[in-house]
Amino acid sequence: MLAMTYRGPYRVRAEEKAEPRIEHPSDALVRVTRAAICGSDLHLYHGLVPDTRVGTTFGHEFTGVVEAVGSAVEKLKVGDRVLVPFNIACGTCFFCERELFGNCHSSNPEATAVGGIFGYSHTAGGYDGGQAELVRVPFADVSPMVIPADLDEDDALMLTDALPTGYQAAEMGEIKKGDTVVVFGAGPVGIFAAKSAWLMGAGRVIVVDHVDYRLQFVKDYAPAEIINFKEVGDPIVYLKKITDWLGPDVCIDAVGAEASGSALQRLTGITLPLQGGSATALYWAINSVRKGGNVSIVGVYGPTFNLVPIGNALNKGLTLRMNQASVKRHLPSLIEHIRAGRIDPKAIVTHHVPLEEVSEAYHMFSSKLDQCIKTVLIPPAARL
Amino acid sequence: MEPSVSYPALHGGESRAEPLESGGFNSAKALQNMAPQTPQLKVFKSIERPVMTPVYGTSVPPRGLSGQMRALAYRFSEGQLAHWMTLLAADRVDVIEGIIEDLKAGHVPNIFAEMGLKAELKYNRPALIRRALYGAGTVVIGLWLFRSAGLLGKVRKVI
Numbered sequence: 001m002l003a004m005t006y007r008g009p010y011r012v013r014a015e016e017k018a019e020p021r022i023e024h025p026s027d028a029l030v031r032v033t034r035a036a037i038c039g040s041d042l043h044l045y046h047g048l049v050p051d052t053r054v055g056t057t058f059g060h061e062f063t064g065v066v067e068a069v070g071s072a073v074e075k076l077k078v079g080d081r082v083l084v085p086f087n088i089a090c091g092t093c094f095f096c097e098r099e100l101f102g103n104c105h106s107s108n109p110e111a112t113a114v115g116g117i118f119g120y121s122h123t124a125g126g127y128d129g130g131q132a133e134l135v136r137v138p139f140a141d142v143s144p145m146v147i148p149a150d151l152d153e154d155d156a157l158m159l160t161d162a163l164p165t166g167y168q169a170a171e172m173g174e175i176k177k178g179d180t181v182v183v184f185g186a187g188p189v190g191i192f193a194a195k196s197a198w199l200m201g202a203g204r205v206i207v208v209d210h211v212d213y214r215l216q217f218v219k220d221y222a223p224a225e226i227i228n229f230k231e232v233g234d235p236i237v238y239l240k241k242i243t244d245w246l247g248p249d250v251c252i253d254a255v256g257a258e259a260s261g262s263a264l265q266r267l268t269g270i271t272l273p274l275q276g277g278s279a280t281a282l283y284w285a286i287n288s289v290r291k292g293g294n295v296s297i298v299g300v301y302g303p304t305f306n307l308v309p310i311g312n313a314l315n316k317g318l319t320l321r322m323n324q325a326s327v328k329r330h331l332p333s334l335i336e337h338i339r340a341g342r343i344d345p346k347a348i349v350t351h352h353v354p355l356e357e358v359s360e361a362y363h364m365f366s367s368k369l370d371q372c373i374k375t376v377l378i379p380p381a382a383r384l
Numbered sequence: 385m386e387p388s389v390s391y392p393a394l395h396g397g398e399s400r401a402e403p404l405e406s407g408g409f410n411s412a413k414a415l416q417n418m419a420p421q422t423p424q425l426k427v428f429k430s431i432e433r434p435v436m437t438p439v440y441g442t443s444v445p446p447r448g449l450s451g452q453m454r455a456l457a458y459r460f461s462e463g464q465l466a467h468w469m470t471l472l473a474a475d476r477v478d479v480i481e482g483i484i485e486d487l488k489a490g491h492v493p494n495i496f497a498e499m500g501l502k503a504e505l506k507y508n509r510p511a512l513i514r515r516a517l518y519g520a521g522t523v524v525i526g527l528w529l530f531r532s533a534g535l536l537g538k539v540r541k542v543i
Contacts, residue, residue, distance in 0.1 A: 007479070007482055007493065007498055008479035008482060008483075009479070010499050011493075011495060011498040011499055012498060013493075013497070013498045023421050023422070023424070023439075023442065024420075024421040024438070024439050025419070026438075026439065027439075047475060047476075050468045050471035050472050050475065051454065051457075051471045051474070051475065052475055053443065053444040053446075053450075053475070053478055054444070054478045054479060054481070054482035054485075055443070055444040055482070056443050056444050057443065088439070090438070090439075105437075106437045106438055106439070107437055107439055107440075108437060108440070109427060109428070109429045109430065109433060109436050109437045109440045110427075110428050110429065110430055110440075110458070111430050111432075111462055112430050112432045112433060112462060113462055116437075116439070116440075116441070119443075122428070122441070122443070122444075122454075123471070125440060125441045126427065126440060126441030126442065126443045126444070127440075127441030127443060128441065128442075128443045138439040139439065273472060302468070303462065303468055304465060304468050357502075359497055359498050359499065359500045359502075359503075360500045360502050360503035360506075361500075361503075362500055363499060363500020363501075363503045363504060364500065364503040364507065366500075367503075367504070367508065369503060369504070369507035369508050370506075370507045
């Protein structure tokens with residue numbers, strides 16, 4: 001089958017690879033029809049995630065058609081059109097029972113801090129991802145969902161990660177009616193977090209980034225006030241200045257490990273991997289939010305440690321909340337929002353690219369070329 | 385800025401997921417009784433776990449020197465820097481092993497194509513040309529300095 005494979009930092013290619021097979025009675029095989037490139041795939045692409053092996057296939061946002069099922073699979077059947085959340089969740093462990101499907105304890109032998117994730121290195125379980133023609137989906141009766149007939153496939157694709165992650169970011173911010181919410185990052189997750197903040201009662205939504213075309217998009221889409229941090233001097237002072245010098249009520253870090261804005265953070269977090277990524281957005285979030293405010297983190301960081309002002313968080317009495325999104329938990333609410341026209345997820349998809357051109361797609365997304373916001377890969381058979 | 389339409393409060397805080405089934409495949413008992421995935425290749429296990437998980441990925445088995453480094457890394461817990469730094473070092477060794485593997489298979493990797501050069505040519509050609517010129521200029525200056533090394537040596541003595 002044709003699959004994207006990782007060859008080293010900044011190097012990927014599409015090539016023939018052995019097809020996956022049913023390896024456990026709970027498995028299904030899914031023939032992929034859409035696979036998005038996530039911002040967090042770029043951490044893998046840039047060689048920042050430990051135990052990313054040459055030959056791995058990335059892709060944790062995908063939809064497809066069930067091709068085969070294992071003997072224990074009861075809900076899915078061959079031919080079902082499914083969206084597959086990025087979390088591989090058993091549905092029965094201590095965490096899954098509490099609907100923390102992003103923290104499943106039974107899907108990743110190689111680490112305990114993170115559950116199994118499709119195509120996200122051996123640190124996340126060593127599963128091949130969906131940027132291929134065919135993918136193995138363990139615990140197929142738990143997370144995958146049959147796509148409702150009235151749902152557009154790009155909408156369904158956004159439900160596998162980007163939209164639920166942005167939505168949960170806003171949820172973890174515990175937004176109260178009228179709150180001022182600042183979202184750091186105008187990528188797909190930040191865009192959805194800004195949109196979701198309104199749904200949860202925000203009175204004012206501000207998005208901070210340095211990429212003008214993305215800021216312009218979120219300004220119209222969310223809608224939101226926008227700040228290009230390169231144009232305002234010290235962004236912490238600026239944010240306080242525009243929020244009565246108290247700071248915003250809620251700050252959301254939707255950037256994670258490759259944040260711009262601090263040469264020191266980039267040197268120590270990316271050039272020399274002395275910390276788990278560049279934590280500039282989180283640093284700004286903690287320092288700008290008002291005392292007693294909430295900081296919500298969905299930006300992905302490495303597994304070591306980061307330079308963040310935890311002393312200020314203590315002195316300000318902040319609530320810090322963070323997690324991988326529990327995608328399955330959010331699907332019913334989000335589908336309702338989509339059907340009601342309150343969110344149009346597919347609007348952020350800017351590029352559909354043949355899987356064969358995966359090298360170009362990654363470079364384009366990574367370098368933010370052609371005003372790229374969300375890139376979707378399509379395998380050859382799905383284009384027929 | 386207020387949104388142009390008003391949204392009803394539909395907070396995601398409440399759980400709206402389907403309840404897990406008490407029987408059948410999803411029950412804890414059923415899972416415990418289910419045969420674990422049959423190991424077909426070497427899979428590492430965090431030492432913070434007592435046993436293997438019922439399922440695991442089989443993406444790329446450890447191999448070569450990088451595989452030995454990974455085996456060493458998995459002797460440390462996730463809380464130790466040695467675990468992660470050894471894995472990152474193994475990843476870099478794996479890249480070199482990947483190129484050797486390609487060459488052994490008679491495939492010369494087109495590294496520029498793998499880095500998406502076509503997209504750069506299509507969407508960012510002026511910047512690409514500018515970087516190429518800077519690169520060429522740096523090489524020329526470097527060569528000139530190299531040839532003038534004798535002169536540089538004299539300057540160093542004076543300093």
